[in-house]
Amino acid sequence: MPKITGNTLAEHRERTRRALFDSLGQLLATKPFDKITLSDVATNAHVGRTAVYNHFADKEDLLLAYIEDETRSYVARLSQALEDVQDPLDRLRVYIREQALLKQHYHFPSGARLTDTLSRDTVGRLHSHADIMEHMLSQILHEAIDQGQLPNQDVAMSVQLIHACVLGGRPTPANPMQRERYMHSLDSFVLQAVGAQQAAHPVPVSLDHDDDAPTPSLSRCPMAG
Incomplete structure (x- = not known):
């Protein structure tokens, strides 16, 4: 089971989404969108790749x-x-x-x-x-x-x-x-x-x-x- 980073599941989900947004923003500053993978986003956000799919379809x-x-x-x-x-x-x-x-x-x-x-x-x-x-x-x-x-x-x-x-x-x-x-x-x-x-x-x-x-x-x- 993934580690819960907030006091509640809702807070954990929001923190994870924020980490993914921040990660994508950082990557967009260095490379075009078509060169970015979900694995890149997950790694940069320090979360598992499966966590991305818990929030976003693609x-x-x-x-x-x-x-x-x-x-x-x-x-x-x-x-x-x-x-x-x-x-x-x-x-x-x-x-x-x-x-x-x-x-x-x-x-x-x-x-x-x-x-x-x-x-x-x-x-x-x-x-x-x-x-x-x-x-x-x-x-x-x-x-x-x-x-x-x-x-x-x-x-x-x-x-x-x-x-x-x-x-x-x-x-x-x-x-x-x-x-x-x-x-x-x-x-x-x-x-x-x-x-x-x-x-x-x-x-x-x-x-x-x-x-x-x-x-x-x-x-x-x-x-x-």
Whole structure:
């Protein structure tokens, strides 16, 4: 009988799932999804391979559960950062900053690679998670346009281009000074790209914000672009 690591069976199952998610996230940071096996995930998580099948039917099932879990955490932090920001342009700037910071910690596989290795149904479900982020940014841009802070534009196209710029470019620097310069340049570039005036004040930061706060294991938003 496998060792129970929690006080209850439910707690044990949750700890095992978390260990498997963390393991998959670490592996995705080093190799493509199609090169990862369930044995790799189990070994890296320090659990038996049979434990994986107690939770997930196959590798795609694990990936979907992992991305659903990561997306919830990802959206929760973005929503918290935006909660007290009312000005649409400031909301855009906070969104961009958070996306750039969060991509240091998350390791979602690229959608372009996944479409060649996953079933059509699974790819469709992964795209639905990207839709959450696109909808959030789309709302911000529409608010800014409605308030006259941005010129009329193809919002759907702007969303795609912004995500390509923020999520598909160079990694956000880990060095604090280099990161500050990068974030300032990114802020100015995106504002200019959408037709906004350059801001006269820094990006709003909540009192409890921590750029180096630990987050779950993605280098880019799931299936973005």
